[in-house]
Amino acid sequence: MKKSILTLVLILCTMLSFAQTPREEIKENIFRSGSNYYAYPGPLQERLTPSPPNYAPFYISHYGRHGSRYLINDSDYDKAFKTLSRADSLNKLTPFGKDVLRRVALIREEAHLRHGELTLRGAEQHQGIARRMIERFPQVFEGATDIDAKSTVVIRCILSMENALHALLRVNPLLQVRHDASEHDMWYMNFHDAQLSEARFAPEIEKQYDEFCKRHQHNDRIMNSLFNDKKYWSNQVNAQDLSYHLFKMASNIQSTELRHEVSLYDVFNEDELYDMWLQTNAWWYINYGPSPMNGGIAPYSQRNLLSVMIAEADSCLRLPHPGATLRYGHEVCVMPLACLLELDDFGKPIADLEMLDDEGWACYKIFPMGCNIQLVFYRPVTGEGDILLKVLLNENEARLPLPPVDGPYYKWSDFRAYFLKKLGDFHL
Numbered sequence: 001m002k003k004s005i006l007t008l009v010l011i012l013c014t015m016l017s018f019a020q021t022p023r024e025e026i027k028e029n030i031f032r033s034g035s036n037y038y039a040y041p042g043p044l045q046e047r048l049t050p051s052p053p054n055y056a057p058f059y060i061s062h063y064g065r066h067g068s069r070y071l072i073n074d075s076d077y078d079k080a081f082k083t084l085s086r087a088d089s090l091n092k093l094t095p096f097g098k099d100v101l102r103r104v105a106l107i108r109e110e111a112h113l114r115h116g117e118l119t120l121r122g123a124e125q126h127q128g129i130a131r132r133m134i135e136r137f138p139q140v141f142e143g144a145t146d147i148d149a150k151s152t153v154v155i156r157c158i159l160s161m162e163n164a165l166h167a168l169l170r171v172n173p174l175l176q177v178r179h180d181a182s183e184h185d186m187w188y189m190n191f192h193d194a195q196l197s198e199a200r201f202a203p204e205i206e207k208q209y210d211e212f213c214k215r216h217q218h219n220d221r222i223m224n225s226l227f228n229d230k231k232y233w234s235n236q237v238n239a240q241d242l243s244y245h246l247f248k249m250a251s252n253i254q255s256t257e258l259r260h261e262v263s264l265y266d267v268f269n270e271d272e273l274y275d276m277w278l279q280t281n282a283w284w285y286i287n288y289g290p291s292p293m294n295g296g297i298a299p300y301s302q303r304n305l306l307s308v309m310i311a312e313a314d315s316c317l318r319l320p321h322p323g324a325t326l327r328y329g330h331e332v333c334v335m336p337l338a339c340l341l342e343l344d345d346f347g348k349p350i351a352d353l354e355m356l357d358d359e360g361w362a363c364y365k366i367f368p369m370g371c372n373i374q375l376v377f378y379r380p381v382t383g384e385g386d387i388l389l390k391v392l393l394n395e396n397e398a399r400l401p402l403p404p405v406d407g408p409y410y411k412w413s414d415f416r417a418y419f420l421k422k423l424g425d426f427h428l
Contacts, residue, residue: 034251040370043395064372067122068255
């Protein structure tokens, strides 16, 4: 009885959390406004649904994004710094603007020659994800079982993989680990489909997106807080570009140890911050989500990845103790894969960009730093029976577009048939 009540309470709490609007969620936790810069929050679901009677987990197929990193390009740090530095040399900054310049310089210096690299927080994220994986599913990692790990060739992904593997080995030193990062596997680990990329953000779509952004760009107050001469910033400063780069830096500080010392969120008020997020959210929805503006083609960028995951599962499920297949890559793979799998409501087509937030479509729920998708397979402990699986998105149980067997558990045969047909029916 106590167990049933606890389960009900957990379900109700989860439902209430998802009932919040993105605006309310961002107000509750400002870091969510960072979208793909949102530092991995860990699982919201502390206790997973118990496996059906007579079933136990025996294999995991996983794809995860690298952990928290520095911004990728010099320009991500230089544009705001140079714009504010030039204005300072001309005595055009307010006292607040001068202090923002001081903080921007500190952030830029801390990231010097580290662009795109994994941060300490990013390493810790993957250690935690791996540790929870082995704690939650100890049967999968028992004894001298095999762990096959692959990464894209990008160093932050490789280091994310290595941090995860070290965490697993600390718990079970007997694990037989293979790890690799090669161009040989990039055709599915980080596939770039040039034709699809061009079609998903065609000129007419870009025009609609630009019009949406203009309705949500409000930079005058920000500029007037930074500069003491309106004529100067009106004529000499690209206000939207400066606001964007300050917002990007503000979002990424949470990934570094400087988060304990400095912030740039005071540059923006609540409405400005939300409007910046709306523009980012819409861009990701069009380019990697199920947007009907381009026919919902973007999720199919990960058709190779899903095909490989199905094929490798077919092979591994024949083994008595298959262990785990772990893959480490990027958010541009995790987001479309989550949409291709139609997890929860992330495969939902929403025609009007202005309705994305009302419909609850928020990119930070899918792809924070360290985001991951885990397919956890179950088989009968004794006797015959169907292979079952459940899907975890960021370590939380997710719904599939299939009839469940029991709670979040689905038949592997149903999953396989549905998605192989979906992949087979796709034509660009």
